[in-house]
Amino acid sequence: MSRLIWSAVALGATGFLVALALTGGRGGPGLAPFTPTGLMTMPLQEVREVDVETREGRWHFVRVKDGWHATVGTTTAGFAARLDAALTLLRNSGPERVLGADEIASVDPAQFGLDPPRLRVVVNGSGTSSFAISFGATNVLGLSHYARREGSREIALLPGFLAGEWEQVGKMP
Secondary structure, X not given: OHHHHHHHHHHHHHHHHHHHHHHOOOOOOOOOOOOOOOOXXXXXXXXXXXXXXXXXXXXXXXXXXXXXXXXXXXOOOOHHHHHHHHHHHHHHOOOOEEEOHHHHHOOOHHHHOOOOOXXXXXXXXXXXXXXXXXXXXXXXXXXXXXXXXXXXXXXXXXXXXXXXXXXXXXXXX
């Protein structure tokens, strides 16, 4: 009897493995295709102009056939790669948290550092599409930056690496 049970269990396990092999396994997290969750929803291919304003200066970048060119402000070698990386992060990396208008109302607005912002980025696409975001202070832990999309009353907590990349764009040129 015991031999019959073990044979049935082995046959069942083999059948289960064959079913997994034929169906591609089981679905689950990590197998879903990547979808960008960033605040900028404009496709990167449509970006034509970028304005970067910091307390130190202002830069205006225009995309032409052979890459990025600065029309306002001076740049150094490699600025185009850094600008592309910052745009990619702005599109792909979503906020860690979004503070609603009711949460913001009970807090001193100065703690967000958005009036005036430390850094402001305006992205213009083909046609009339545009996106503007202001970066403010870091959170208490120093790991995230407060940011606000133009036209929104909400404040997003963006990862430090995203804000850091834009700060480098503002310092590097």
